[in-house]
Amino acid sequence: MSLIQQINSPADLRRLRPEQLREVADEIRQYIIDVCARIGGHTGASLGAVELAVALHYAFETPKDRLVWDVGHQAYAHKILTGRRDELPTIKQYDGLSGFLKRDESEYDTFGAGHASTSLSAALGMAIARDRRGEDHHVVALIGDASLAGGMAMEAVNQAGHLKTRLIVVLNDNEMSIAPAVGALTGYLNRIREAHGYHRFKDEVGEALRSVPSVGERLHHAAKTFKDAIAAAVLPGALVNELGFKYIGYVDGHDPQSLVRALREAQQVKDSPVIVHCLTTKGKGFPAGERNYYAWHATGPFDPQTGEMVKSAKPQPPTYTAVFGKTLCELMERDERVVALTAAMPDGTGVDQALKKFPGRSFDVGIAEQHCVTFAAGMATEGLKPVCAIYSTFLQRAFDQIVHDVCLQNLDVKFCLDRGGIAGGDGPTHHGLLDIAYLRAVPNIVLMAPKDEGELRDMLATMLEHEGPAAMRYPRGNGVGADISREPRRLEIGKAEILRDAGTDVAIVAYGSMVHPSLQAAEQLSKDGVEATVVNARFAKPLDAGVLLALARTKRLVVTVEEAYLAGGFGSAVLELLEENGLQDKVRVVSMGVPDRWVTHGDAKLLLAKYGLDSDGIYTRVKEEIDVLEDRRAGARPLARS
Ligand SMILES: Cc1ncc(C[n+]2csc(CCOP(=O)(O)OP(=O)(O)O)c2C)c(N)n1
Structure with a gap:
């Protein structure tokens, strides 16, 4: 049986010998490659953080010690080690594991994530809570170099250094965001790397000078004074120290044993926050991923041997x-x-x-x-x-x-x-x-x-x-195949487009991505003998009051459709307009959109269908509402609320 098959929680991992961690990491890496090749995922980012996850769960007593991942896209190995190994093939799918971190998915996910640069603030909050309660566990934030440059992370660094709170920050420095990382902080981290090279060089040259017969010792001393002046300017972590953090690094982020040693050293720092600077490679261990780490941050399915991405069989319109x-x-x-x-x-x-x-x-x-x-x-x-x-x-x-x-x-x-x-x-x-x-x-x-x-x-x-x-x-994904060759033309601001003028009782007013499904629904309705007007609203602000008020005065049913939360959305703007104009009781208005609850992850088509936001859903809803109106006309039951 492989090692990872025997690891059902970090406690199992911690029973292994340090020399076995390499093997664990290799098995995890291969498993991530196998799963991502089939279903896609944040492949490159997760491959780069395998040894970090192994070392962190090995060196710390998780979940008692709190581990906070930034973004959480790189945490596949963390999921594997924390009891979710067999569910990994469900990741990002409906009813499957989340692609990021989620508190109600696991007690090891101490803080929900998905957006960048939150981990330091959250971890600092946890550390302060620990101190107030007189507890003694560690709080560790793992953050990438690009996310560290985010404003919120910088604000947390500023406060943590000032408070001198005991907090461990593990910097996963792969020189990459999704694209190459940008900015002065990236330059600073690069200089740390270069300075390391320089310090190593300095030691080597110093020893060489010393060995020159008779003048060696003096030469060595003169060179040392000169070089130390330069070295001070680029001393690894000097800026970090100035900000009130201790600096440990840098560490080879793909060597589990070095990582464990560095993390144990960090555990000894009790009087200030400490940063452990780890160098990693995005896509580590998968040649195609390492070569083209930009494209490999997140991938669709691919050939696990060659890394060639699986292409859709049918040519698609551009996104x-x-x-x-x-x-x-x-x-x-x-x-x-x-x-x-x-x-x-x-x-x-x-x-x-x-x-x-x-x-x-x-x-x-x-x-x-x-x-x-x-x-x-x-x-x-x-x-x-x-x-x-x-x-x-x-x-x-x-x-x-x-x-x-x-x-x-x-x-x-x-x-x-x-x-x-x-x-x-x-x-x-x-x-x-x-x-x-x-x-x-x-x-x-x-x-x-x-x-x-x-x-x-x-x-x-x-x-x-x-x-x-x-x-x-505009939505994620491919367009509908519209003409993109003609010159773009200027539209009149606040003017809607009437796409289908059926002149009967029903109008569907759709916003953005919901226009085409609404047109398809109208075609389906037409087959049932219901003719609906379809309006492409184009603008949610300003609304086309002329068109909307005319619809309210002439139709019995107006259905608004949007791919957004209903609260405060396009439909509510239409309702406000009708109310302002005293038309709220003149027409039945039904707002279709996303209700007041969080929408889980999963295939977008499936989720849209779940909320009735596709042609079938719109068709069905309009039919239901027509039935309500018919019943009402016949006096059978009062007007139902949507
Ligand atoms: C607020 C916010 N903006 C943008 C993103 C999109 N995003 C996800 S991961 C990522 C790059 C993160 O880079 P880094 O922190 O260095 O981690 P790495 O992926 O290199 O491990 C970006 C920009 C995001 N998740 N949150």
Whole structure:
């Protein structure tokens, strides 16, 4: 039986001899490769953190000692070691393991994660709670080099160093974010690595000088004084020490025994926080992953021998992301005031195209959504037109910057929210279901969502011609195959598009990704003899009051559909409009969207179907509501609430 088959909890791991940890790590790595080859996952990130997980659970008494993972995408080995080995093949699937960390999945997941740079703050909070209760366990945060540069992590470093709280920070430094890590901190970590090389060199050269006959000792002394002056400037961890942390490192993050030794050393530090600097390689142990670690951060299924990714058999329309990236470049070509910004997601947002084509006008700011927005606001004060391409879920971080720095000053910043809607396997931390609600309340901003990738092009052009804040949301994944070859054209702000004018009792008003399913539902309804008007709302703010009020006056049933939370969403905007105009009792309005609960992870199609947000769901709901209306007409029962 293999070693990992015998490990059902970290206690089993801790019964092994230190020399056996290498074998455990190798088995875990192979298992991760086998599973990810079949179902995909955060392959590269998890392969890079295998030995770290092994050493951490070996050196610490988890779960009594608290282990806090940042982001949690790299924690597959942690899941394997903490009783979830056999469930790993269900990861990111409906009813399966979460792709990140989840407190109700395991007592070893001490803090839920998915968004970056949270671990240090959470761990510091746990350490303070421990101290207040007079307990003695360790609190350990594991964070990547890119996440450490995130604002929140820096804020925690600032407080931890000041409080001198006993806390262990393990830095998983692979020089990578998803894309190569950016910023001055990355430069600093690089210099630590170089300084290590230098110190080793210094010792070697020093010994060589010493051995020169007769003058050796003097030469050695002179060289030492000179070199120490240089060395002080690049002393590994000098800056870390200045911030109130002890520094241990760096450590080979793929050597379990060295890691265990370093962690045991860190356990001895009682009077301050300590950082253990570990060097790792993303995709470690899988040649294709190590060669192309950028693409291997997260993967779909692949050939476990060659690493070749499994491609979809049928050619697919381009993704919204790709169309956005291409259109942005076209529009940057025409207007040199346009600037492209991404917060550590160049390929995820399509801004990689602009970074290549317009390097002086495109910026990857790192995992720094808040900074990104205010950085853009500053540019806008000077006449630039910044486009912030940020996933809907990550823009949540920058809400106050949107309010205080952009919209309050009515600055010309554009927000392009990829993954607006259900994100699929990444689950609740990554679904972009709140953006309509959190943006709609903010004065000055214009909100729009395209029905397809062709309209995305029009909307991007429209936003850039509009003066003032504007946001566009679009879903994850492939477009619907719309024409993207024609020139983008400017749309009238606040004007909806009537796609199907059936002139009967029913209207479906859909926002963004829900327009096509609504059209399909209308076709299905037509086969049953029900003709529905279908409106592409295009704008959630301002609403097309003319069209909506006319529908309210002439229809008996208006169904709004959106891929977002109902609370504060597009449908509630429509209800507010009708109420303001005294039409709330004139027409039955049904709002379709996501109810007030967290949406789990799983296949996006399946999750959309679960909430009735596909053509079948819309069709069924409209039919039900028509029945209610018919019953009501016949006086059989009172109007049902939706
Ligand atoms: C707030 C936020 N922004 C962006 C992301 C997307 N994201 C997930 S992992 C990652 C890179 C993390 O890099 P690092 O911390 O160095 O860990 P590594 O993957 O290299 O192990 C990014 C940008 C996120 N999860 N959270």
